[in-house]
Amino acid sequence: MDFKDFYDGLISSSFMLFLFSFTLIVGALIFKPYLALEPNDRDLIVILSAISMLISVVYFFIALRAKKIYKLEIRNVIKFMKKIGIINIIFTPHLFFLISLMVLSLQLIQIMIALTTLIEGILLLIIYKQAYDLFLKNANKREEEFQKNQKLYFKNEFVKIK
Numbered sequence: 824m825d826f827k828d829f830y831d832g833l834i835s836s837s838f839m840l841f842l843f844s845f846t847l848i849v850g851a852l853i854f855k856p857y858l859a860l861e862p863n864d865r866d867l868i869v870i871l872s873a874i875s876m877l878i879s880v881v882y883f884f885i886a887l888r889a890k891k892i893y894k895l896e897i898r899n900v901i902k903f904m905k906k907i908g909i910i911n912i913i914f915t916p917h918l919f920f921l922i923s924l925m926v927l928s929l930q931l932i933q934i935m936i937a938l939t940t941l942i943e944g945i946l947l948l949i950i951y952k953q954a955y956d957l958f959l960k961n962a963n964k965r966e967e968e969f970q971k972n973q974k975l976y977f978k979n980e981f982v983k984i985k
Contacts, residue, residue, distance in 0.1 A: 826893050826972040829953045833886035836946040837879045843939040844875035850932055858932055868932070871921050875943060878914050882946060885910075897969050904957050911950045918943050 851860060851868040860868075885907055892903045921940050925933060957965060 827975075829949065830886060830889055832949040833882060833889065833946070836942060836949060837882040837886060840879040840939070840942045840946055841876055841883070843935065843942055844872040844879065847872040847932070847935050847939055848876075850935060858930060860929065860932070864927060864929060868924065868929075868936070871917065871924070872939070874917055875921070875939065878910075878917070879946075881910065882950075893972070897966060900969070901957055904954050907950055908954045911947060911954070915947060918947060 848869055850858070851865050851872070855865055889903070892900055918940065921936065921943060924936050925940070929936065956968070960968075
């Protein structure tokens, strides 16, 4: 995956996830009487949305840090992606908990849950695609793409650490 696509996708997806999760929390708390939410459903929505907001902030800061990391050698980028991959693996079950809200009869708020689930899935897929590109591709092809990205986006403004 191209670095620019990865960076832009991570920034925009994390921001959209934060925005949608915040909207879901506000909708569940403020519009509870209009949506006829049970207290258990409301609490579950708030907890899952709060976790989504927290993770979206983490991914946003990871994206900001990625620009610095991708200027370094490929071994540093691979270490960085391993750390992100671990966070992603921990966060993946959350998506299934969010999908489980779709089986509840929550009327109007189900559209917002579906949109949040979609954005969360996009965010996870962006990370998994980048991890696939860094770990499972042929080493020569990976190195070639990495060098191309560095020349294209960073114009070798750094000194390689040996």
